Amino acid sequence: MYKKILYPIKFEEFSLDVLSCILNFKKVGTEEIILLHVIDVARLPMDKYEGYHPEDVKRLTEIADLKMAEGIKIIEDAGIRAKKVITVGIPYREILRVADEEKVSLIVSGRQRKGVLGEIFIGSNTDKIIRYGNVPVYIPKYPAIFGADKEACRRFCENFFKKVLYPTDWSDCAEYALQYLKGLRGAGIEEVIVAHVMDEKAMRLQPPEKFKEFEKVDKERLEKVKEELEKGR
Structure with missing residues (x-):
């Protein structure tokens, strides 16, 4: 049922920890995990007439490619096929586009995080993926976000x-x-x-x-x- 998983990654705190957790989907038939990094076009320096500069995209793509190497290794070491995709655009639209093109069966997106007042929320991109997508979305509730120790996180990952x-x-x-x-x-x-x-x-x-x-x-x-x-x- 969950043969192919799409995991959008922004290289935030706990991103790789969550990745290690979702390797457990192998128990229910996961054969491939796609790591997707979207270079947010809204965050690129823009020229009034020419738009964003290809050199900026090339530089950010190279950085993302290097950062994704560790994630790819984690997946492959677990005996699961790994694929990386780096695109430029509006994050939620790119995530939905790649999910459709790759025909994934699950999107792992938008881990919960704490706001400045300590409240727990999910990002707007995840909200839009849920609203406009037609693929199930799993939102990890990783214990370390709430201050849990490593042992609690290990137990969670073993059987979430x-x-x-x-x-x-x-x-x-x-x-x-x-x-x-x-x-x-x-x-x-x-x-x-x-x-x-x-x-x-x-x-x-x-x-x-x-x-x-x-x-x-x-x-x-x-x-x-x-x-x-x-x-x-």
Whole structure:
């Protein structure tokens, strides 16, 4: 299911640590990881009439090529095919374009990070990849971002799908996500929590007996999903 993974890399702190973690997707059939670095055209010095200078792109490409060498080695040492791609453009558009051209089955993007006030957020590029793309996106929640020590990070990387929360609203998209969840069975999942949140505002408009009826139906649906996962269908 996840034979080919696209990993956009900006050479930030923990980028290679996260890469080492996603090598565990080999357990569910990953055969190739593509490292992609996008030279953000908005950050290039621009000439009023000629646009950006090819010399600047060449220099940044050479730097990126050298930095990607370590990542390529990490992938190949794990027995997975590695490929590197360096492009120039608007990051989220290039990521989606490469994902489409390479026919990847998963994008690993936009690790969570802390803002100046300590809040956790994902970048705008990742938000746009999720919004406009048609490929599943995995957003790593790497423990070191929260100050965890090396041992905690090691345990996380060994089995980051150990316990999974699957919220469902019974939609087609939720069913689609369920099928992907089943595909992660070989990644070391030990427990799945199936959850459904009843709309409080909508339920307030219903008489008590109607609420009980909806609750009963939802519980039956949850039980059905639970049985489906336990039987491995």
